[in-house]
Amino acid sequence: MTDSKSDNEQDSTNLINIQEFLEKWSQIEDFTKKALEKKESPLEQIAQDIDLPVQTVSDLSAVCSLETLLCGSEPEDKKLYYQVIPETDLKTLYYQSQDLQRRKESFFYKNSVLKSMKYNVNDTVHNPKLQNRATIPPEKQVPTPNVVLSINIHRPYNFKSTQPMVDQKILVRGDMFLTEFRDAIDCVNNLAVAGDFSENLAAAQVAPTCGETFKSGFLYIEGTFYNDFRHDDNRDYSKPIIEWMKNSNNCGTTHKTTAMESVRFRDLTVKLGEPYLYMHQGNCEHIISFTDVRMLIADDPQSIDDYPFVVRQVSRRRVLCRSCMMYTARWQVEESVFTPVEPCYLCDGCLTSLHYDEDGNKIGHFKAFKFADTSSVQC
């Protein structure tokens, strides 16, 4: 055990060859079989792990339960915990009660409180459903032994970013192709529609999105550009970069390029936590990083259809229409004399009522671009 622990510690900073990792752990007798065995109840599992009777663990669980923090007069419905204050002498609850009263009396105060709350939006977290492999058709079962990799995808880089924000966390299997992972990455820039549609707003509804038009992209991992060549007209984005690197003194000459669709995750060598790159749409850059590499266990999804598995999707706030401040903005308007800011984001109704006459004719000069904000990306 000491040896394997030191190996793990070393792996956290060193390169990990996924195929070697898989072979090494597969050789350990019964490891794969035990990892995929259906477990007992969580309490029985803990009792087994710490070598105590189940009854003792059950008693400890009851003593340490969150229920022991209640004072007895809370409402049964947990959603009402923050609204119905129990009778106690606690000063914190007294002030909470005062604040709730103030929110009831003033709509503006309530709004300002809700807006300033740090956690007023929640990320979407998906927990894998426990599945019994025996109930899944053999052709749909995840091949074993297998490796599961956890990957963070960061928001597209913009020059205002102070730190790279994680947008998605995705689980992939070792036998999956890189293209399957690429297709699971959500980016708002794929929803953009190129062009000014002020002369014909309806045309924007049927125009292809940038994601449908520009399908090129690459993943850059440990000195190799993995380009997506699934479509004949896809470009090799890495070509000018490699040329530039060759002419630069500091970038080295060991960079390679290969087709993303021919490479599986088990063919990679990665470093945990190292920032790698996903680039698409010409200049939309996402940092990606591998946060975990481990063997497939019983708690993971057991059907191949569940992969890539999105574990976490960060919530997105919608952009409101600048005019009515009620509906979601659908248009980015530029060069208009009717708008107070440049660019101005408007909903369908406000755009047409401000910039078109009753016959639908454009009034004055302006440009209207179809706008999709980050809340439009579905998880």
Ligand SMILES: [Zn+2]
């Ligand atoms: Zn992007």
Ligand SMILES: [Zn+2]
């Ligand atoms: Zn509006």
